[in-house]
Amino acid sequence: MKECGKYSKWFSEYIDNDLNIERKQILEQHLHKCSTCKKQIMELDNVKNSLKSMHRIKTSKTFDLLLQSRIRQEIRKSNYKTILPVPSLRLSWRIPAFAAAALFFLMLGAFLYNSYFFKPQVSNSPLTYIQQSQESGLDTGYIFITHIDTSHNFIKVTNYVDMDEFLTMQELIKKRNMLPLENRDNMLPDLREAPLGDNVFMVNQRSKNKPKITPVKEFSF
Amino acid sequence: MEKHSKRLSDASDEELIRRFQNDDLLAYDIIVNRYKDQLLNFAYRFLNNTEEAEDVVQETFLRLFRNRHAYRQIAKFSTWIYTIAGNLAKTELRKRKRRKLVAISEMGFEDKEYEIEDELANTERDADSALMEKIIQKAIDELPFRFKQVIILRDIQELSYDEIGSILRIPLGTVKSRVNRARLKLQSRLKDIKVPSY
Numbered sequence: 557m558k559e560c561g562k563y564s565k566w567f568s569e570y571i572d573n574d575l576n577i578e579r580k581q582i583l584e585q586h587l588h589k590c591s592t593c594k595k596q597i598m599e600l601d602n603v604k605n606s607l608k609s610m611h612r613i614k615t616s617k618t619f620d621l622l623l624q625s626r627i628r629q630e631i632r633k634s635n636y637k638t639i640l641p642v643p644s645l646r647l648s649w650r651i652p653a654f655a656a657a658a659l660f661f662l663m664l665g666a667f668l669y670n671s672y673f674f675k676p677q678v679s680n681s682p683l684t685y686i687q688q689s690q691e692s693g694l695d696t697g698y699i700f701i702t703h704i705d706t707s708h709n710f711i712k713v714t715n716y717v718d719m720d721e722f723l724t725m726q727e728l729i730k731k732r733n734m735l736p737l738e739n740r741d742n743m744l745p746d747l748r749e750a751p752l753g754d755n756v757f758m759v760n761q762r763s764k765n766k767p768k769i770t771p772v773k774e775f776s777f
Numbered sequence: 778m779e780k781h782s783k784r785l786s787d788a789s790d791e792e793l794i795r796r797f798q799n800d801d802l803l804a805y806d807i808i809v810n811r812y813k814d815q816l817l818n819f820a821y822r823f824l825n826n827t828e829e830a831e832d833v834v835q836e837t838f839l840r841l842f843r844n845r846h847a848y849r850q851i852a853k854f855s856t857w858i859y860t861i862a863g864n865l866a867k868t869e870l871r872k873r874k875r876r877k878l879v880a881i882s883e884m885g886f887e888d889k890e891y892e893i894e895d896e897l898a899n900t901e902r903d904a905d906s907a908l909m910e911k912i913i914q915k916a917i918d919e920l921p922f923r924f925k926q927v928i929i930l931r932d933i934q935e936l937s938y939d940e941i942g943s944i945l946r947i948p949l950g951t952v953k954s955r956v957n958r959a960r961l962k963l964q965s966r967l968k969d970i971k972v973p974s975y
């Protein structure tokens with residue numbers, strides 16, 4: 557029918573229940589008489605349901621990891637980070653005004669501390685701590701220092717990842733994605749909790765008895 | 778901290794972005810978790826490639842992070858973030874055309890597509906859901922861009938006509954017209970496929 561062309565413009569609104577009452581009544585009267593239009597509306601509804609039934613995909617675990625890393629870099633660029641003072645040193649994302657001065661002195665202290673990092677120091681420097689841990693069998697991999705207790709002048713390794721011979725984060729992610737889902741979660745810490753700066757080390761097992769520990773400045777993604 | 782987190786997770790998008798603009802990164806976390814899957818789904822239906830779609834969504838959230846102060850509460854937050862993601866997906870499509878590259882997954886799919894057409898030519902057959910989805914995705918891919926946009930937002934993302942109009946900056950009447958025409962085009966491609974009833 558000639559008038560079918562006029563009504564076909566309303567089909568989608570009709571199946572979406574979005575057509576005003578007047579037009580709905582006119583269309584329904586037409587549908588009683590026109591089996592072609594009636595069939596077409598059913599087919600359009602079919603299309604709508606087909607699209608609605610498509611499965612929804614989800615982001616991978618690597619997505620979260622990469623985004624966290626990229627945000628860390630953004631934060632580093634914009635100097636958003638702050639460190640709250642004792643009793644424990646923990647990254648917070650807020651920079652209250654009263655902590656700005658504390659931040660300055662703490663950063664200064666961290667800078668001075670890091671300048672002397674590889675020089676022989678008191679026994680609770682990070683490198684010494686790690687080396688001492690070799691006795692209890694520290695495996696190769698990346699070490700993330702995720703907790704610093706300034707009240708006791710102590711840096712504690714609270715998390716590390718066994719990466720065998722991996723040298724880059726990309727290789728780690730590749731291996732991680734090969735694992736069954738249930739084994740993936742514990743493989744890497746939440747990067748957001750890791751303090752920025754020179755607190756990441758890589759342990760390579762160059763020889764059985766003497767592991768080599770080197771600092772890692774940046775992750776390679 | 779936990780109490781704060783629980784309260785925030787119930788907050789509206791607009792409240793969350795306002796808090797994020799005041800440097801509350803927990804609010805940003807919640808926004809990411811709230812939108813990451815739906816934006817991925819949106820980008821994936823555009824690009825038909827999971828890796829590219831994840832890149833688009835990553836970039837969307839990075840832009841949100843960098844440009845949070847650009848958001849004004851005149852429009853809904855969801856409109857804003859979908860606009861960013863949509864523009865990025867569109868840019869990716871244009872880049873793809875210029876590169877004239879075909880992703881391996883697409884090549885594989887096209888090979889199968891010819892098989893499917895031969896099998897289903899002029900016959901009515903039930904298709905299992907995976908096969909059907911490939912056919913539907915292929916039909917979506919073949920739509921002109923202006924129809925592809927609206928049909929993904931309307932029938933896959935299930936956004937309202939008003940919201941689609943805001944995201945694409947087109948009049949409501951145009952949205953309705955394009956949705957209708959997109960469905961009619963898809964209908965002519967898909968008419969031989971049965972849909973599971975709900």
